[in-house]
Amino acid sequence: LFRVFKKTSGNGHITLYLGKRDFVDHVGSVEAVDGVIKVDPAGLEGRKVFVYLACAFRYGSDDLDVIGLSFRRDIWIKRVQVYPPTGESTAKTPMQESLLKKVGEQGCPFSFQLPTDLPCSVSLQPGPNDAGKACGVDFEVKGYIANEANNADEVVEKKDTCRLMVRKIQFAPASNKAGPKADISKQFMMTDKPIHLEASLEKEIYYHGDPITVTVKVNNETTKVVKKIKVSVEQLTNVVLYSSDTYAKAVCTEEFGETVNANSTFEKAFQITPMLASNKEKRGLAVDGRLKDEDTNLASTTLSMNIIKKIVFFYTILRIILFFSDVTLELPLTLMSPKPAGEYSDSGMQLPLKCFLNETFHLIKINSIN
Numbered sequence: 001l002f003r004v005f006k007k008t009s010g011n012g013h014i015t016l017y018l019g020k021r022d023f024v025d026h027v028g029s030v031e032a033v034d035g036v037i038k039v040d041p042a043g044l045e046g047r048k049v050f051v052y053l054a055c056a057f058r059y060g061s062d063d064l065d066v067i068g069l070s071f072r073r074d075i076w077i078k079r080v081q082v083y084p085p086t087g088e089s090t091a092k093t094p095m096q097e098s099l100l101k102k103v104g105e106q107g108c109p110f111s112f113q114l115p116t117d118l119p120c121s122v123s124l125q126p127g128p129n130d131a132g133k134a135c136g137v138d139f140e141v142k143g144y145i146a147n148e149a150n151n152a153d154e155v156v157e158k159k160d161t162c163r164l165m166v167r168k169i170q171f172a173p174a175s176n177k178a179g180p181k182a183d184i185s186k187q188f189m190m191t192d193k194p195i196h197l198e199a200s201l202e203k204e205i206y207y208h209g210d211p212i213t214v215t216v217k218v219n220n221e222t223t224k225v226v227k228k229i230k231v232s233v234e235q236l237t238n239v240v241l242y243s244s245d246t247y248a249k250a251v252c253t254e255e256f257g258e259t260v261n262a263n264s265t266f267e268k269a270f271q272i273t274p275m276l277a278s279n280k281e282k283r284g285l286a287v288d289g290r291l292k293d294e295d296t297n298l299a300s301t302t303l304s305m306n307i308i309k310k311i312v313f314f315y316t317i318l319r320i321i322l323f324f325s326d327v328t329l330e331l332p333l334t335l336m337s338p339k340p341a342g343e344y345s346d347s348g349m350q351l352p353l354k355c356f357l358n359e360t361f362h363l364i365k366i367n368s369i370n
Helices: 094-106
Strands: 003-009 015-016 022-026 031-040 047-057 072-083 107-112 123-124 137-148 161-169 180-185 197-199 206-207 214-218 226-240 242-257 265-273 286-288 312-322 326-336 366-368
Touching: 015 094, 015 137, 022 226, 031 047, 031 094, 047 107, 047 226, 072 107, 094 107, 107 206, 161 326, 180 326, 197 312, 197 326, 214 226, 214 312, 226 265, 242 265
Parallel strands: 003 366, 022 161, 206 326
Antiparallel strands: 003 015, 015 031, 031 107, 047 072, 047 137, 123 137, 123 286, 137 161, 180 197, 197 214, 214 265, 226 242, 226 312, 312 326
């Protein structure tokens, strides 16, 4: 059974149908965004119908637009003409075939292939008094009636459009490797010997909500005492607009009152759990893109074939504090969501088999988005 999402234009002349709103990025490839748009030619008045898919970064609320500026920058956009048909024919998915049986000759299928180098959907958490749409990266499918696909001088009225927000998401790989390890030695003034710090993570990938185990080893050859150990997780968000800026926010910090005496060694595993619930008041924190007001979590680490194009990533920061100084060590942390059981195939594709129509030709399980 397909769960079909539907949105109709204000004048009722076009209706947009999508079989899902989450599209999986497998790093090397991305699921195609496909659907059907129903067109009533009687209301077009000689105009055409287009569909576009856009990836954009919103960096300001709509209510800030007081001088005609748009606080939204398109990162990628592609348009196709669906009516009148251009003559191009492509293979139809089972969902499109079922929808076309429902809408008949008024149905026009469309499909978009997202490139692999686009970021995943992510929102920046608003402050308590912020209003309007959240800043961040979003994806939108829009059908509209116009004379030309992209004419800046042509005014397309809101009643001639219908749109649905979609998400580009990633799931954690099925295989998990041993976690990263790092070490550092530091010698201080007025001390003859150094202090050695080594830290490692139990595994490479952690799921949201899981405790993160950090194993710490200290070889204190100095004459000073380590008075406590601090472990924190920082989220780094890379925002690329007109320049590349990286913002760091601590999402979890724990202090442990462990002491390491002079000329002694120490080894212990510590656990911390970064959660969005503990960071609800932090404005600008990156969270996974959401549709409407549904629950979400801290933004997942962005997996990319090119590490430079990571949008969100995390570091586990380990700091041992001496009476006169401290030693800091960083470990990369990958924080993601697991692939939902039963919803996706081994390649990450959703697996609905057929879409049921009732006798009056209305889709069962249609979500009409207002």
